Amino acid sequence: MLLTSGLISRLLSERKLAAMQAGREFLETHSTDELLKLVGQRIKGISATDPEDKLVLPSCYGGGQPSQGEDYLVGKGLFYITEEGRLFLDCTSGHYQMVWGYNHPQLCRAVEEGQKAGIVWDNHSNIPQAPVKCLANRLVALANAPDGSHSIDKALIGICTGTSACAAALKMQLCSYQRSRGDKGPPIMVVLDGNYHGTDMFTQYLRGMWREYLTNLEVISVQPNDRGQLQNVFNQYGERIAAFWAEPVMMKREAILVEPDYLRLAGECCDAVGAALCIDEIQTGFWQPGILYSPSIGVKPDMIVVGKGMTAGFHPLSALLFNSKYDILEQYDALNTNGGAALASYVGLCCLDMVESVSEQIVSVGDQIMSGLSSLATQFNDRIQQTQGFRHLAGLKFRQVEDALDFHRRAVESGLWIRAHAYHQGHSTVLTKLGLLADEKIVDYMIAGFRSLLQN
Ligand SMILES: Cc1ncc(COP(=O)(O)O)c(C=O)c1O
The missing domain is CATH 3.90.1150.10 (Aspartate Aminotransferase, domain 1)
Known part of the structure; x- marks a missing residue:
């Protein structure tokens, strides 16, 4: 039709x-077996005769040229x-980001049912609708170690992509440092060489960009899994370290696995000097049997960042899960002025259920x-x-x-x-x-x- x-x-x-x-229609009427036999082939009778050109799109995203037919037409699963x-x-x-592939019917239905039930796409963040609060509570519960010791008891939701959540984490770390150790000199962020925590200036600064424009914040890169180097850096800089950042699987650096032992050691080093252990689970989150990776390896971060997979490629939503001692920002210091994205949060809850199943x-x-x-x-x-x-x-x-x-x-x-x-x-x-x-x-x-x- x-x-x-x-x-x-x-x-x-x-x-x-x-x-x-x-x-x-083609995708819906062919089984997985049938589709697998046709992967790589041009499907008869399907082509866009008038693909929109992409001259106005930026060149770094493949724009600046007419469409050659390589762009996405339609998908399923x-x-x-x-x-x-x-x-x-x-x-x-x-x-x-698409944990469940393209337009999973269960999530599409959730969007429709949610709207019918009165869930709004968005509203002011000071009056969060139930799905935002439910998602926050579920994530906080999941972020803690099974032994019941609570290192995470807060969730900041309603911040669009992962970059914003990472930037919020950085600001909390800096504010906390300023309050407790501001007299010790410029704070230091210890990061992994080849890290990727987003696309704003602040998060890019962690990977070496914009160095001449931001001052009074030092960044020290260490090689993932080099325990000796990590210990030396913490021994040398001690309380000047505001935070240690890591992605458990470095999807922007050749999928290097940061070993659980190394992350546990990083946690001990952070505890010893009062630095925040910040684990960026934007890639690992929602691809784990227990949703998050850190609790499964006995790491107790002060902060966990999730994004991408949380809403499975539907409306982007990220969250910063953190310990309440970092609950020190004012409104609009970190949140954007959009609200809590209740419908996206509801999709997040559905996705969470589906992953657990x-x-x-x-x-x-x-x-x-x-x-x-x-x-x-x-x-x-x-x-x-x-x-x-x-x-x-x-x-x-x-x-x-x-x-x-x-x-x-x-x-x-x-x-x-x-x-x-x-x-x-x-x-x-x-x-x-x-x-x-x-x-x-x-x-x-x-x-x-x-x-x-x-x-x-
Ligand atoms: C580990 C990690 N952190 C942060 C980000 C930034 O997230 P976003 O692109 O949603 O802003 C990404 C994105 O790929 C990521 O992989």
């Missing part, structure tokens, strides 16, 4: 709508079709991904150095950067949408982050596809 709503066809054009509709009608298996969950599968499929990649690393040892990451957040590190780039190019050509980290000195890794809809069959397909690319 063709969508004929006047408004949508007026805003998008009849032809664009028809292409989207044809793609949707783990599959999507491009404007030229090519079928892809998305092995990275969009941009690492597949906790066993997360482990088994995650382990299958890692063992599949390890088997490739063994078989193609001449080109692959090792596997990296943890369960769904996985990387295949090549010995040569050219091999990683070539593999990435050919994988995308064959319809497997994956990412490559091979543009910085020493980086030579391809990455996957399959959504939680992926089952044994999907993983087998992806690994077999990789094997065939490595053989040819």
